[in-house]
Amino acid sequence: MTTLFIAPGACSLASHIAVHELGLPIQIEKVALRTPDSPIHAINPLGRVPALQLDDGTVLTENSAILPFLADQVPGTPLFAPAGSAERGQIQGWLGYLAAEVHTASFRPLNRPERYSADESAHTGIREQARIQLFKAFEHIERHLEGRQWLVGERFTLADIYLGVFATWLTRLGAPFDGLDNVTRLRQKWLERPAVQEALRDEGLLK
Numbered sequence: 001m002t003t004l005f006i007a008p009g010a011c012s013l014a015s016h017i018a019v020h021e022l023g024l025p026i027q028i029e030k031v032a033l034r035t036p037d038s039p040i041h042a043i044n045p046l047g048r049v050p051a052l053q054l055d056d057g058t059v060l061t062e063n064s065a066i067l068p069f070l071a072d073q074v075p076g077t078p079l080f081a082p083a084g085s086a087e088r089g090q091i092q093g094w095l096g097y098l099a100a101e102v103h104t105a106s107f108r109p110l111n112r113p114e115r116y117s118a119d120e121s122a123h124t125g126i127r128e129q130a131r132i133q134l135f136k137a138f139e140h141i142e143r144h145l146e147g148r149q150w151l152v153g154e155r156f157t158l159a160d161i162y163l164g165v166f167a168t169w170l171t172r173l174g175a176p177f178d179g180l181d182n183v184t185r186l187r188q189k190w191l192e193r194p195a196v197q198e199a200l201r202d203e204g205l206l207k
């Protein structure tokens with residue numbers, strides 16, 4: 001059976017939500033991260049989630065690949081857009097932006113400064129700079145959402161599923177992130193979706 005490997009509260013929540021949004025018969029398997037004996041190492045050599053193992057053993061990694069793959073299992077889903085359409089390109093543009101600018105370039109140094117310097121005294125500076133980068137990355141999203149409810153096409157898409165996860169991580173960071181009103185509004189609408197609530201409940205993040 002096709003299996004999605006996730007870790008509660010990690011970025012794999014995006015692919016997990018998409019499974020529920022699309023109603024796909026995919027098994028969800030929770031794994032531990034950053035532990036050498038976690039089963040994730042046998043699936044993804046990087047030891048990272050999400051990882052999607054297909055029936056024939058093929059493994060897909062990265063939300064930016066898994067989300068489109070899942071949506072393509074349900075042709076015509078409003079979560080994505082037809083091949084060759086500008087909307088599909090826009091949705092993929094946001095998936096790339098969120099993976100690169102928000103997750104890897106900003107959240108990673110904020111949460112894991114040890115990956116950027118072995119010198120512990122440098123970690124505070126790395127975190128401070130990462131917070132600035134993260135805010136800039138979100139200011140771009142905030143401006144784009146002016147007068148819009150969702151990122152693309154005035155409907156809920158894969159891009160919003162992924163953004164909602166990072167918008168949730170922002171809530172731990174306080175000011176100035178709590179002043180991003182459009183992002184906050186999007187996160188609240190995201191939270192109202194039954195599929196989001198179901199995935200959060202499965203991950204033990206919602207009662």
Ligand SMILES: N[C@@H](CCC(=O)N[C@@H](CS)C(=O)NCC(=O)O)C(=O)O
Nearest residue numbers: 010011033034048049050062063099
């Ligand atoms: N941008 C990728 C990154 C995947 C990723 O970094 N996952 C993190 C969880 S948020 C992870 O598994 N970290 C464990 C590690 O790096 O050891 C995605 O969204 O799929």
